[in-house]
Amino acid sequence: MVEDDAHICELVSLYTTKAKLALITAADGEAGLAAYYDEEPDLVLLDIMLPERSGWELCREMRKDNPLLPILMLTGRGEAEDIVRGLETGADDYVVKPFDPNELMARIQALLRRAHPFSTGNLLSSGRLQVDMQNRELTAAGEKLLFPPRELELLAFFMQCSGQTLTREQLLDAVWGRDFDGDPRTVDVHVKRIRRRLDTVESGVQLVTVRQAGYRLEEII
Template identity: 45%
Template sequence: MRPKILLVEDDVNLVELIRYNLDKEGFDVVSTPDGEEALVLAEEERPDVVVLDWMIANLSGIEVCRRLRRAPETTSLPIIMLTARAEESDRVRGLETGADDYVTKPFSPRELVARVRALLRRLRPALSGGHLEYSGIVMDTSAHKVTRDGQSVQLGPTEFRLLRHFLEHPGRVFSREQLLDAVWGRDVYVEQRTVDVHIRRLRKAINGDGLPDLVRTVRSAGYALDSDASLKMAS
């Protein structure tokens, strides 16, 4: 699966340059020049990284970043800010708002690609190869095997796809509708409560022998794979 980038930039020429270079390096790119639309796309497209310009239409990049961090569904979404502002105070403001990295214009496309890859390696290590890992869970996507703390975990096909989706986006909250689209497919009709059934099966499979629950339920929002799940549910 090619990692997906949401590019929020209103310079048409720069968009085409960035898109060309990211596509060449194995990324899918969805773009918009509009801050309000960026918030919608972040929820609908479920990108792996957002590349966000500071100065965009309708809503500033800083405000888009702030709102993405506030929403449970996008709170852990990696964000790289693009800006012509070179002052240290501006860089600090961007990072304090929630950006994970900061690239000052002008920049080379190779630098941006390198920053995106570095961010994915750091925050989304599950996307770096055929083995997905998180908090003791290891999934071999080629051999279709899963272990937790070295012990084999037996999963049905749907639970396997569900866990894979969570492992590709650790910490991120997904609604039932989003999980249906990602795991079952947009063209398949399945009732939302079906998700709850498979979440219970997944919990039973990976949390056996009294291990901490790694699946967090977020009331009125959905589910996430979270190493602090048991603590947050208890608090």
């Protein structure tokens, strides 16, 4: 994370630690670029207005070095032209300050998921569910379940963001992709199907509807 505001770094660090993600911070553009080459991060959070070198410059150089690197701009510049410039420069997503930390984490998880959808040894657990992302296998209390691919991907994303309320738009972006132009209510249909499947096993979780907000996966105590 390249950010010169220590308070924002501390806030993001609290949430990334909770999500079991390691956060490396740099307070200016030069230090951020050096950390990028030294650490080879899985994802970069970039402010735009930075000492030494701007976020625009860093984004261009990082994107040139690694075309697949997930880059999220986190900045106070919220004008439409700034957002367009950020995305055209190479950012995958753009979040304007002040921001909701839960939404930021959902966006981070979505970017990581798209960059490393089924990385080796990547196991997700929630309640009595476990997903083997490498082999695309789902078990509940040790019992193997057969889910259609899209439902498995959607459930896996809920498990990655367990306890967080996810909007329909966030779910579409993460699972169907940013270019999806179908009916957004397809999310609701898939959630209903997942619920029906989970009701037949000892999953230890439930998909909760959060009124006028979205859905949340909760563990059943």
